[in-house]
Amino acid sequence: MTTPTLKIAVGGFGAIGKAVAAALDAGIPGMELVAVSARDTTKAQAYMAQSFSRAYEILPLENLAERADVVVECCPAHLLDIIARPTLEAGKTLIVISVGALLSNEHLVGIATENDGRILVPSGAILGLDAVQAAAQGTIESVKMVTRKPPLGLKGAPAIEKMGLDLDTVTEPVKCYQGTAHDAIEGFPANLNVAVALGLAGIGTKLTQLEVWADPTVKRNTHTITVVSDSANLTLKIENIPSDDNPKTGRITPLSVISTLKRLTAPLVVGA
Template sequence: MTLKVGIAGFGTIGAVVAARLHEGLPGLTLAAICSGRQDVAEARARDLGLAVPIVSPADLAERCDIIVECAPTAAFMAIAEPALAAGRILVTVSGAAILDHPEITDRARDGGGQIILATGALLGLDAVRAAAEGQIHSVRMVTRKPPRSLRTAKHVVENGIALDSLSEPLLLFRGTAREGARAFPSNVNVAAALGLAGIGADRTELEIWADPTKTRNTHRIDVESNSARLGLEIENIPTDENPGTGRITALSMIAALRGITTPLRVGT
């Protein structure tokens, strides 16, 4: 059986996922696209050689078995609610939006749907989830990004923080993962995912640095538990189109999609 996939949000991430589906993923086919900018989406679809309709979130939920959500954070609920009400699988990287709308898991349960939070931009979450089945004592994450990757972040813009002329690392935020996800909703979805996988976003410590010595978006996590001590670091190469998003993010969604239909799934 071939499952129909719809993509909501057709920017940096969505276009890469669509192109891979067009090339071919076993058991999956691209059926429709949803975008807040239909003219841009139509032009991009033509460039990629995609002959699929551009539809509304409600139509996407009606047409497709799987919805890949990679739209701006503000559009999350408009996409997620009809998809889950229709019993669809929702694949997303919007950990921050899930923290802001915890009721969405009830919507999934009530509608018979499922939410898959793709987490390839942060390593070690299988081990964190396993440790959470025992007792985790502490979780700490330090994010360091080149200033250009944080230039448009909500917290930076609202506080008028100048990043272009930094000569040394600048601490922008220290607090919980939940607080960080609210201040940087499009920049630290990985922190939200870490909180959801481990001891919760309110007990997960987070620091965010604008670091001119970095050329990659870097995340370091340290976990102390009664089963293991974890010390893990990942350096994600930024995309050219949107430096705040790493190239591995779209690949994470593709891997999540592949895992839905593969006969062998590696990882918990």
């Protein structure tokens, strides 16, 4: 029996969206790129003409689900509801990059439940979420993440602007935040999707402790995670290479989305 080809749409055509769309254009078995959404249609068309095998339809975010079985969200966080609501109301699958925005859009889970839609959260820039989820089936006593980023990677964060910290003049590590993952995302909306993903996998974002450092001694976005539970104690360290196009995003993030897509049709899935 032949499995139907999944139609994929990519919402957002920045560093992550372009990489995901390019992988689909190059060919992923059982999948077909059918549409993208871009803020600048002219630039997106020019990019596809130069880099892709063919031109793909460019649609508004809210119309992507009309063409696709699976919609990949690669947008600024404040646009999540615009792309997610119609996708989930249509009973389609939504892959979410702006994980932090789920905290202010909890209604999306209800919409997915009512319409047989699905919200998938890739591991993104963090490893070990499957192990954390496994530990959560028992009792987790504590989860803590310490994030260290090159100062440039924190530019534009509301919390940094509120501090009045001049990131261009930072010469030694500066602690910019200490508290819960739940409270941090408002101050670092473009930086801490990984902390929210960790919270959702484990004991919740309100109990997941977090430190954020602007650290000129590191060249990579670095996350150190410690989990204490009744089944295992986990210590995880990730050093993500920043994207050339966007230092706030790790190169591994679009690769994680591509991996998630492949798992949808793969005959063998590891780490489920």
